[in-house]
Amino acid sequence: MRVLAAGVDTKSLEDLEAKLLAADFGVPASLRLTDRAEEALRRGIASGKEELIDVLRSEIIQMFDSGPDSELVEAEAGPTVYLIVGVNGVGKTTSIAKLASHLIEEGRRVMIAAADTFRAGAVEQLHMWAERTGADFIRGQERSDPAAVAFDALEAAAARQIDFVLIDTAGRLHTNSDLMEELAKIERVVSRKIQDAPHETLMVLDATVGQNAVRQVEAFSKALGITGIILSKMDSSAKGGIVVALKEEHRVPVKLIGVGERLEDLEAFDVTQFLDAVVG
Template identity: 45%
Template sequence: MRAGLQKTRRALNTDIRDLFKSEGRLVDDDFLGELFARLIRTDMGTGPAEKIRDDAAKRLRGRVVQLEEVLETITAQTQSMLEQEFAEIQIAEHAPTVILVVGVNGSGKTTSIGKLANHLSKAGHKVVLGAGDTFRAAAVEQLTVWAGRIGCDIVTGKPEADPASVAYQTVEKAIETGADIAIIDTAGRLQTQSNLMQQLDKIRRVIGKKVDDAPHEVLLVLDATAGQNAISQARGFSEAAGCTGIVLAKLDGSAKGGVILPIREQFELPVKFVGLGEGIDDIATFDAASFAKALFAE
């Protein structure tokens, strides 16, 4: 987590350190205004930045403080804002657990599926992948490579085949092979939200015929490097797909790791995983305390 947030932490610590002199700094309106401006640069948005600034004002106003004390205060407030219920994958009572993964093209969706499949395989689960983004040949090829590296089965369809058909075959394969988990990729972009909803509704219907209550999870992949744009891009997906959790990808490539705060605030969805690099093992279950410390701690 710490390595993944290195760019954001460096930018933040440099910005915040610049507020201080060797003898410390008086926490007054000027200081609080400058702190707010620097927090905004991480793309956390005005709402979360205001909460952190106001908490610092409540605790520290009128005192001369050192950098370490300010970092400790804003780390604690950030952790408080990110706290959520335990957010691992919800495993179905009867296998297979079916996971749909959605997100815009370029968000890191297919890579995140590979990492998630590897994470679950290492935890002892038998996984089947479904290459449901049939309109993008590169996605199918990439997922096939991931499946080979992990050693799990994959179901693919012909180019531009019906994604619902691939989803159905994936669940069927999971049942036939006694797999614990089926992870199904979906189209990254359709022309309109109504098309998206129709396709996802169809996928839900066909897999629901094979497995009760499926899909059990719908994970929305967001690109941390997109900052605030990730929020606007994802809003339609979130509403159309009935998402149950978020995977924040490419966190290591961004100095805008603060975007996780408005994501939690606006989507009211648990962040289940964060992508911390390009390697197959570079994914971690989200933990508020670890994230907050990695974001601010020197």
């Protein structure tokens, strides 16, 4: 999807705003970018399509240059712990597998902890991915305390000299406060066990669901300190602007994007490549 498919002038600013909204940029970002385009036209900075594209690119880059960095944080010593959260059906399990595979390819030792203790099928699927990628695997008894599974995983990681611990969690419905509190408990247990952990709390979002992804982040952020986004399904029908909406409305950077079904189809988010695909 390219936002500017034709020339833009002062008469087509409303059309530009509509195109941004349709591309999932969200209301705040769409208004900001449209206002910036209007200002550029009024001041003579831009007069046609190519110049306005440059203005929009510059403004979006400025959005991403401010706030938290898009690179994954690593612990200075001991295991680096990533808490992975998200609702059912967003691609969380496969995103964990892809991240584990990527880290192992870099020569790191990885452990996957299955803290979704209420869905045996989900645990078995994660176990399969751990075996396939070569990651260590920790699970608890069915319906056991998910926070206890996380604690046991950190104990085992220290004993086995693991570099990264990826803690999977149940696919929480973001409207269920009891389940959200359970996630917050896991985060507290992890932080007490290892200083500065979890080093990342990564939320997996489906890029194709548009503004619903923004609402999911808003709900999860009330219980957890979300530090970054893994945006799955960016290779499908995703319109792309959701990346900007998340950054503008929640200051949460997209850190990784899923671009296919293969284990290697996980990439670090690159704002320049993103702009080439979405803006032009």
